[in-house]
Amino acid sequence: MANFRDLLKQVKSEVSETTPEEVAARRERGEEISLLDVREPDEVEQGIVPGAHHLSRAHFESRVEDVLPDKSSEVVVYCASGVRSAFAARTLEDLGYESVASMSGGFIRWRELGYDFDIPRVLDAAQRDRYSRHLILPEVSERGQSRLLDAKVLCIGAGGLGSPSLLYLAAAGVGTIGIVDSDEVETSNLQRQVIHDTHKVGMNKAESAKESINRLNPDVNVVVHAFRIDESNAKDLISSYDIVVDGCDNFDTRYAVNDAAVALRKPVIHGSIFRFEGMASTFIPYEGPCYRCLYPEAPPAELAPT
Numbered sequence: 001m002a003n004f005r006d007l008l009k010q011v012k013s014e015v016s017e018t019t020p021e022e023v024a025a026r027r028e029r030g031e032e033i034s035l036l037d038v039r040e041p042d043e044v045e046q047g048i049v050p051g052a053h054h055l056s057r058a059h060f061e062s063r064v065e066d067v068l069p070d071k072s073s074e075v076v077v078y079c080a081s082g083v084r085s086a087f088a089a090r091t092l093e094d095l096g097y098e099s100v101a102s103m104s105g106g107f108i109r110w111r112e113l114g115y116d117f118d119i120p121r122v123l124d125a126a127q128r129d130r131y132s133r134h135l136i137l138p139e140v141s142e143r144g145q146s147r148l149l150d151a152k153v154l155c156i157g158a159g160g161l162g163s164p165s166l167l168y169l170a171a172a173g174v175g176t177i178g179i180v181d182s183d184e185v186e187t188s189n190l191q192r193q194v195i196h197d198t199h200k201v202g203m204n205k206a207e208s209a210k211e212s213i214n215r216l217n218p219d220v221n222v223v224v225h226a227f228r229i230d231e232s233n234a235k236d237l238i239s240s241y242d243i244v245v246d247g248c249d250n251f252d253t254r255y256a257v258n259d260a261a262v263a264l265r266k267p268v269i270h271g272s273i274f275r276f277e278g279m280a281s282t283f284i285p286y287e288g289p290c291y292r293c294l295y296p297e298a299p300p301a302e303l304a305p306t
Contacts, residue, residue, distance in 0.1 A: 017101060023103060033074050035077075046119075082102060082106045131145050166209050176222075176241075178222075183205050209222075238257070258292050269281075
């Protein structure tokens with residue numbers, strides 16, 4: 001009867017193997033290789049090869065096709081030393097992957113050779129519970145959730161457009177949210193500006209939104225900018241964030257935000273609404289038109305909707 005050593009020997013004889021040196025050299029040459037880390041989460045906490053996907057053996061067969069949908073691409077699997085990765089490579093071949101190799105020596109050898117590795121953000125138990133519905137989505141997963149927690153988003157306005165945007169950004173776990181608004185909460189705001197409530201009438205909208213977000217998700221760091229954004233301060237303000245959500249209510253601000261974002265190459269998610277009509281657009285500088293490209297000049301004040 002075969003034992004584990006016999007089975008491992010057989011598997012290693014049937015799958016291709018590569019070395020950390022070969023993988024590093026090929027990546028240095030710019031060759032496209034999909035790396036798959038099959039270690040357990042507590043091992044990954046100690047480091048992961050930059051750009052590698054992670055999928056522990058516990059959910060391997062049921063989820064690997066979501067993580068690596070292209071079965072024609074080249075895949076290199078690694079674990080700590082090269083044992084589990086050999087079995088994983090065999091499984092990938094059984095699932096129809098065309099070019100698979102196991103990295104002998106695994107991550108231990110990679111690190112011993114002095115190659116770069118990343119220390120990933122690790123979700124704690126409370127975060128795993130809070131974001132559990134994200135974690136089971138292959139399009140998000142723990143890697144995507146970690147990127148959300150590291151992201152910095154600036155929201156211009158905490159009114160009718162900013163309110164739902166802020167709530168959903170916070171609920172999703174965006175780690176840093178900046179809020180720009182110099183106005184105060186009024187009773188007439190409350191039928192649409194859902195981030196505020198009756199007890200906050202008279203309070204600065206950015207501060208009010210911060211209180212609501214803090215109650216919704218303590219993971220989020222909220223930065224209040226209780227002033228108007230204009231040409232004099234837009235670039236300095238936007239430069240600290242990754243993405244801008246433009247929910248402002250006047251054209252001067254829209255153009256100031258657009259021009260600063262284009263200069264800084266920052267994506268802008270733009271929204272506007274009039275009665276029962278709305279528009280949402282994404283502007284990525286130098287990959288498509290900007291707001292000023294579509295609307296070179298603001299309409300005359302008397303023609304602008306109110």
